Amino acid sequence: MPPEAVTGHWGSEDARKQAAYLGMWVFIATEVLLFAGLFTAYGVYRSVYPEAFRAAQLTMEVGLGTLNTFLLVSSSILVALAVHAVRGARPGLGGALLLAAALLGVVFLAVKGVEYAHHVKEGGLPGDAYRFTEVPRVGASLFFTLYYLLTGFHALHVTVGVSVLTVLGVRSAAGAFGPEYATPVELGGMYWHLVDVIWLFVYPILYLS
Amino acid sequence: MSPPAAESYLSDGRTLWSWLTTHDHKRIGVMFLGLTLFFFLVGGLFALALRIELLTPGRTIMGHLAYNRMFTLHGVTMVWLFMIPAIPSAFGNFLVPLMIGARDVAFPRLNLASVYLYVLGASVTLWGMFEGGADTGWTFYTPYSTTTGTAVLPVLVGVFIIGFSTILTGLNFIATVHTLRAPGLTWMKVPLFVWAIYGTAIIQVLATPVLGMVLLLVALERVVGAGIFDPARGGDPILFQHLFWFYSHPAVYIMVLPSMGVISEAVSAFSRKNAFSYRMIVYSTLGIAFVGFFTWGHHMFASGQSTFGSGAFGAMSMLVAIFTAIKIFSWLGTLYRGSIAIESPLIYTLGFMFFLFFGGMIGVAYATTSLNLHWHDTYSVVAHFHFIMVGATVMAFLAALHYWFPKMFGRCFPAKLANGAAVLIIFGFIATFVPQFLLGNLGMPRRYADYPPHFQSLHVASTAGASLLAFGFVAIAFYLAWSLRHGAVAGDNPWGSEGFEWRSASPPPTHNFHVTPEYPTGPHEYAREEVPHAA
Numbered sequence A: 001m002p003p004e005a006v007t008g009h010w011g012s013e014d015a016r017k018q019a020a021y022l023g024m025w026v027f028i029a030t031e032v033l034l035f036a037g038l039f040t041a042y043g044v045y046r047s048v049y050p051e052a053f054r055a056a057q058l059t060m061e062v063g064l065g066t067l068n069t070f071l072l073v074s075s076s077i078l079v080a081l082a083v084h085a086v087r088g089a090r091p092g093l094g095g096a097l098l099l100a101a102a103l104l105g106v107v108f109l110a111v112k113g114v115e116y117a118h119h120v121k122e123g124g125l126p127g128d129a130y131r132f133t134e135v136p137r138v139g140a141s142l143f144f145t146l147y148y149l150l151t152g153f154h155a156l157h158v159t160v161g162v163s164v165l166t167v168l169g170v171r172s173a174a175g176a177f178g179p180e181y182a183t184p185v186e187l188g189g190m191y192w193h194l195v196d197v198i199w200l201f202v203y204p205i206l207y208l209s
Numbered sequence B: 001m002s003p004p005a006a007e008s009y010l011s012d013g014r015t016l017w018s019w020l021t022t023h024d025h026k027r028i029g030v031m032f033l034g035l036t037l038f039f040f041l042v043g044g045l046f047a048l049a050l051r052i053e054l055l056t057p058g059r060t061i062m063g064h065l066a067y068n069r070m071f072t073l074h075g076v077t078m079v080w081l082f083m084i085p086a087i088p089s090a091f092g093n094f095l096v097p098l099m100i101g102a103r104d105v106a107f108p109r110l111n112l113a114s115v116y117l118y119v120l121g122a123s124v125t126l127w128g129m130f131e132g133g134a135d136t137g138w139t140f141y142t143p144y145s146t147t148t149g150t151a152v153l154p155v156l157v158g159v160f161i162i163g164f165s166t167i168l169t170g171l172n173f174i175a176t177v178h179t180l181r182a183p184g185l186t187w188m189k190v191p192l193f194v195w196a197i198y199g200t201a202i203i204q205v206l207a208t209p210v211l212g213m214v215l216l217l218v219a220l221e222r223v224v225g226a227g228i229f230d231p232a233r234g235g236d237p238i239l240f241q242h243l244f245w246f247y248s249h250p251a252v253y254i255m256v257l258p259s260m261g262v263i264s265e266a267v268s269a270f271s272r273k274n275a276f277s278y279r280m281i282v283y284s285t286l287g288i289a290f291v292g293f294f295t296w297g298h299h300m301f302a303s304g305q306s307t308f309g310s311g312a313f314g315a316m317s318m319l320v321a322i323f324t325a326i327k328i329f330s331w332l333g334t335l336y337r338g339s340i341a342i343e344s345p346l347i348y349t350l351g352f353m354f355f356l357f358f359g360g361m362i363g364v365a366y367a368t369t370s371l372n373l374h375w376h377d378t379y380s381v382v383a384h385f386h387f388i389m390v391g392a393t394v395m396a397f398l399a400a401l402h403y404w405f406p407k408m409f410g411r412c413f414p415a416k417l418a419n420g421a422a423v424l425i426i427f428g429f430i431a432t433f434v435p436q437f438l439l440g441n442l443g444m445p446r447r448y449a450d451y452p453p454h455f456q457s458l459h460v461a462s463t464a465g466a467s468l469l470a471f472g473f474v475a476i477a478f479y480l481a482w483s484l485r486h487g488a489v490a491g492d493n494p495w496g497s498e499g500f501e502w503r504s505a506s507p508p509p510t511h512n513f514h515v516t517p518e519y520p521t522g523p524h525e526y527a528r529e530e531v532p533h534a535a
């Protein structure tokens, strides 16, 4: 039964695609809610300790944060172009774009690492380990805890995303995807956009305002 | 020549390996059934130990710390390892594809992954138990949970992992119901059990991630002193309660909605009538799923939240009661003038309706701030949620187990014995938990190993009821295990039910149907003409 083997219990590839999309949207909703707990905590403590939060925020390295925003947004654009290329029957180009996007993700992580190193040197550490002298501890240690949780959790997502993009890029370059079968690239792209969008919330609340 | 197709999903590969690597939703359902029953047993043994300790004032069989660990593990096991997965993961997996004419769920491999995540999470939790266990209660209230020296960490991590299993299951059901309904099976023809599972799945995917993050934060608090919930470090323990109940109040509907689905099916099947006001049942399911997210503050009336907040949360809570009442009226409307067959699933159904009604009404009383302050954190609350979660949900679980046992295994069980056990269990529940309402009203706080002597007679009554219950469960375990091999062969549809799942063979073949079924009529359609209501 060859058609059976292709589509499994699905009536058609179309139905399968529909389900995959729906599944991805639901998954994205759960990811957003996972972060929602942290955003809530941030909002609450910011209203409790407005002074400390502002003071701690002023010590963030806005330049590096902005650079990272730029990196992620660019990689998101590359991924969008990759999806377009794969749909337009140019999987080779799509693969290259995906790998480039993954590379930008790696640079993002490196920049994040540099920032973390600075904080560690100055003593801007979470909770008990806090020994930053520029800002008094009360409230500011909570800011740093939330800073590490938000950015750390986000970096974890970037790491996963980089691996996903790399695998997709290699497979796409090998010609595994094309106009009739682009679903994995599309879903991987959705995931990367999610990582990007979450950063677009993390960045202003931690670095700006 | 290809080998002949296996007769049923049970005989399609008999090795352990064929089960461990299966993608068949029915086998996955059966595995979940076995696993959740095992943890029901574990949780039940903890419960009996608690009841025995409370038989006399002072020390009976264990010290205070052991008691605290015991009730924590009892709660954790029962809530996360039994109640939440039992009906959706076991019966939902088995039945939803059959009921909508699909060959499997949307993502079979993800489905198998959710079994393994469950086993992993359960193992981590069990490991925590062997490390001595936590003593925080299943609610993990901070700052106690961040400072106590007991094995809280493995329990938190275990529950976190189980949460992912829940999310995957929910995600799978949503995609399945949306994309795999057989041609012609429109939304308003979907069986009520499927609707209930669908509503549950929405709550599962929306609420569980928040719980996951909260548990992780408590874990971090213990490991690196993150300070989020710790007042000594500038954090706020009340924030924990908000986030925890944002999950855990909807979670009580993860437990009760699937039960309501079971009851809707059983009521129709055993009164041989169309579901009365199908649409109202569907809308109230969605209503409960929605409103359930706005009631969490009724657990925090005594936490110093604003009076306005308490009032608003109380009022929202009462809305849930209205949706529940709609369902109860619909079931009564279905039973009314039906040709009722007194079989064990129906006996459990009647028990369910009694417990849900009684327990729910008391919930409405608790949602009234003034009354709440009298009963908060007393045994009366213990009785309330046991009435609903154990009284009602376990009733529905047993109804489902008996109603679909022939479907799952192709065998019948001794009916008289089953009816007897059902009656025994209902009386066991009443005897166990009614005394607890009285205890709470007299002022006995929850979670205490010791009490003044004048409470003893009520505690003895409760323990006696619990023994009846235990006896009933042992009886059920024996006759069902016996029936697996020796029960009379059931035939495809032993109850003469019109439920869609009975259109395939019992037990069903691996791919459920040999030809895709058609759906000219709606679900639960018995008589062509509706029996006139009200004379």
Ligand code: HEM
Pocket: B139, B252, B253, B255, B256, B298, B299, B317, B318, B320, B321, B359, B360, B362, B363, B364, B365, B366, B367, B368, B372, B375, B376, B377, B381, B384, B385, B388, B389
């Ligand atoms: C329908 C299924 C229901 C379930 C499964 C359920 C479950 C629970 C559980 C588990 C608790 C105790 C939580 C703890 O450990 O502290 C609880 C407490 C409570 N329930 Fe329910 N409940 C249900 C219905 C209702 C309804 C309909 C209402 C109100 C209209 C309600 C109002 C309350 C209140 C106010 C409390 C807090 C009591 C206190 O601690 O002061 N419940 N419920």
Ligand SMILES: [Cu+2]
Pocket: B248, B249, B252, B295, B296, B298, B299
């Ligand atoms: Cu509640």
